[in-house]
Amino acid sequence: MSDMVDTPAGRLPVVKMDRRELLMGLAAGTVVPLVAGCTAHNEALGRSQLMIVSDAQIAQLSQQTWQQSLQQERVSRDAGKRRQVERVGTRIAQGSGLTQYDWEFVVFENDQINAWVLPNGKVAIYSGLLDVVGNDDQLATVIGHEAGHVAGRHAQERASQQMAAGMGASLAAVALDQGGVDNAGMWAGVLGAGLTFGVLLPYSRRHEYEADRLGADYMTRSSYRASEALTFWNGMMARSSRGSQPAFLSTHPSDAQRMQALDAHIRASGYA
Numbered sequence: 479m480s481d482m483v484d485t486p487a488g489r490l491p492v493v494k495m496d497r498r499e500l501l502m503g504l505a506a507g508t509v510v511p512l513v514a515g516c517t518a519h520n521e522a523l524g525r526s527q528l529m530i531v532s533d534a535q536i537a538q539l540s541q542q543t544w545q546q547s548l549q550q551e552r553v554s555r556d557a558g559k560r561r562q563v564e565r566v567g568t569r570i571a572q573g574s575g576l577t578q579y580d581w582e583f584v585v586f587e588n589d590q591i592n593a594w595v596l597p598n599g600k601v602a603i604y605s606g607l608l609d610v611v612g613n614d615d616q617l618a619t620v621i622g623h624e625a626g627h628v629a630g631r632h633a634q635e636r637a638s639q640q641m642a643a644g645m646g647a648s649l650a651a652v653a654l655d656q657g658g659v660d661n662a663g664m665w666a667g668v669l670g671a672g673l674t675f676g677v678l679l680p681y682s683r684r685h686e687y688e689a690d691r692l693g694a695d696y697m698t699r700s701s702y703r704a705s706e707a708l709t710f711w712n713g714m715m716a717r718s719s720r721g722s723q724p725a726f727l728s729t730h731p732s733d734a735q736r737m738q739a740l741d742a743h744i745r746a747s748g749y750a
């Protein structure tokens with residue numbers, strides 16, 4: 479079950495592996511535990527994550543990917559749209575408390591209903607998405623959810639899982655020993671594949687639940703109405719059932735169960 483994916487470093491196989499497969503691989507010896515300290519506790523999620531990529535590597539690759547995107551896409555000159563995204567993005571960034579990132583919010587002139595984030599806090603919002611959000615609260619839903627993926631370190635986790643699955647432990651250990659960004663045709667490839675989650679490939683179900691929960695928290699802390707998140711996602715799903723799947727829904731798969739979980743979180747937290 480391996481697809482190919484285009485990354486900044488070329489075409490790469492994508493190894494899809496969930497926790498159960500990873501554990502089975504560990505048990506069968508096909509996946510060897512890497513090195514001590516390859517998991518990290520994530521405060522925002524309240525759980526540990528496999529984390530064998532360094533923040534420096536991720537930051538460097540994110541920046542490269544961002545620069546490429548700015549060249550390849552058409553950056554919008556629409557002052558109104560830019561102001562809206564800047565206004566909502568800044569408020570979510572501050573409200574979320576994720577001030578360690580160098581947040582940037584850019585509008586791409588593109589009819590696709592889409593948005594994505596890179597792990598270094600660079601957020602792309604497509605004009606097609608702005609055309610369908612009903613208000614700032616719904617835009618805050620998108621940005622808050624994306625910020626949730628950043629805080630959840632979801633791209634890094636996926637890249638780490640891919641490395642563990644695809645490269646084998648010894649190779650990864652050697653790469654780790656040699657330390658970092660220098661030797662990195664190989665690293666760039668695997669990390670690049672990790673970065674494409676949320677840009678080209680769907681996040682996992684677990685990551686969606688986590689980003690939903692954090693997104694609703696960030697919306698509330700930024701004085702947006704979290705209940706508008708349900709309006710937004712239900713609207714996306716309605717489009718999908720009418721036969722035109724928004725690109726945003728392809729990378730952030732949604733269904734009734736996910737909405738129930740989000741609704742339950744909003745109610746249990748007493749959010750507006």
Ligand SMILES: [Zn+2]
Binds near residue numbers: 623627730
């Ligand atoms: Zn998502």
